[in-house]
Amino acid sequence: MNLDSRLTQLKGIGEKIAVLFEKLGIETIEELLAYYPKDYETYEKPVFVRDIKEEGMVTIRGIVAAPPILRHSGKLQIVTAILQDETGSIQVNWFQMPYLKKTLTLGKTFYFRGKVRTKNGFWAMEQPKLYKEEQYIILEKQCQPKYLLTKGMTDQGMSGWIGQALEEVFLPDYLEEIREKYHLLPYEEAIKNIHFPKNKEILIKARERLVFDEFFLFILAMKKLKTSQRASYHSFPMEEKVEIERFMNCLPYSLTKAQKKVWEDVKKDLLSSFVMNRLIQGDVGSGKTVVAILALLFTSLNGYQGAFMVPTEVLAKQHLESMETLFSNIGIQMKIDLLTGSMTQKEKKQVYDNIKSGKTKIVLGTHALFQEKVVYKNLALVVTDEQHRFGVRQREALSEKGEDPHVLVMSATPIPRTLAIILYGDLHISVIDELPALRLPIKN
Incomplete structure (x- = not known):
């Protein structure tokens, strides 16, 4: 087993579980290990009953002071007990857990831990949970790591599979000399401690190493792209x-001055003789997506194909629904695929055929857009939503699907302009620096 191995090589992951992982954009061991926790649950020291001042999660160490009572409220089974420590007592309730x-x-x-x-x-x-x-x-x-998961998955299961993967694969450190210079953790140790930190101190060190890697690889890849x-x-x-x-006039609100200016920047690029490499930077909700849709519509109306690549399937479906609604409102009929x-496999094959024949004018999706089986007829524009775990390597692979297509990158990450120039190099930078008065029914 290696980093390129499919998840189904891990014990306990069959085709059904693999489909759930695909919804998160995870198909390989490497992608699994790079799916970092969104948060961590820490277990604080117990508090006394008398010290509880506000609602929230707490832990209390105490004894069961009275025999628990099981009562029914309709179909609901409720177990009630009295917890007591040396400073006072508190009622504790459990629902649908009669065995307690x-x-x-x-x-x-x-140790009772609950809200x-x-x-x-x-x-x-x-x-509360009992310990x-x-x-x-x-x-x-x-x-304890907490992951952003889809329905049917648990943090415990995720941790188990990640632990299993860490035991099976070798993680080479490609920055040995550099990491020693900057006193960074070895790569394997950083990966282990981002998923299973022994304490907060080692978690901070693991984050430092992985953030360093992201910037380092990002700058290298951008230099190659440039x-x-x-x-x-x-x-x-x-x-x-x-x-x-007509499309702009039929929107349920007027574009902001910043959106109009950025669209003019993008349109000027598309009308020029040179390949567009542009970064659109703006806060979540600033309206970057509608500018991307304008670029895709403009490209398709000119007879070419456009690809819109996003980090998750949920976001891809949201954009698809929004585009179909907006286009139908002004009578534009064109094939948009997901x-x-x-x-x-049957669904994918149909989309592959549509893309290859040119029937599909705009295609939205995740990393599936740059797989080998996808052959574009005339890909002229690649739009990417720059989010967590969605890097330059994926963008470059998609760009290679066309004859040097235009590239439009959207980012909600607030980057100072001087730093953006260093990171993105030859990419021209446009900033949407004001929020619309009314929000689009599109989620960035």
Whole structure:
């Protein structure tokens, strides 16, 4: 097993589970290990009952002070107990967990961890987890990873598969001399501790190493991209289209001055003789997506294909629905396809055929857009939504699907202009620096 191996080589991952991972844009061991936790759950020291001042998650060490009671409210089964420490007592409730009536032995000590809230002027703890003392002492020293998951997946399962992958694959350190110079963790140690940090201190060091790697590889890849695309001519002559003005006039709101200016920048690039390499920077909600849609519409009206690559299937579907609605509102009929990893082989083949024949004018999707089986008839524009785990390597692979197509990169990351010039090099930079008065029904 190596980093390029498919997830199905891991024990416990069959085709059904693999489909769930594909919704997250994960198909290989490398992609799994690069799917970092969105947050960490820390187990703080227990508090006394008398010290509870506000609602939230707390841990209380105490005894079961009264026999637990099981009662019914319709189909709901509720177990109620009284937790007591040396400073006071608090009511504890569990829902649909009747077996706890036998677990909660009178006088036995537990660590109760759950959310507390006021109920009829008194504090109550809802649905807490129970821990024995020796269990909680171990957890106090750890940070438990929390992942952004799709329905049918759990943090526990994710951690198990990542742990299994770490045992099976070798992670070489390609920055050995550089990391020693900057006192960074070895790569393998950083990956292990971003997923399974022993404490907060080692987690910070793991993040430092991985952030360093992202910037390092990003700058290298951009230099490569710059070298191959510097001032090159393209093969996609375009001209103004009246439908663009009609589209803009039929939007449910007026574009901001910043959006109009950025669209003019993009249109000027598309009408020029040189390949466009432009970065659009703007906060979430600033309206970058509508500019991207204008560029895709302009390209397709000129007889070429456009590809819109995003990090997740959910986002791809949202953009597809929005574009179909907006285009139909002004009577524009064109074939827009979705291509994602979780589609069936039959569905993918149909989209492959549509793209190759030129029937598909705009295609939206995830990393599936640059797989070997995808052959474009005349790809003239690549739009990428620059988000977590969506790097230059993917953008470059998609660009190679066409004859030096135009590239439009969207980023919500606030980057100072001087730093952006260093990072993006020859990419021209446009900034949307104001929010629309009314939000688009499109999610960036």
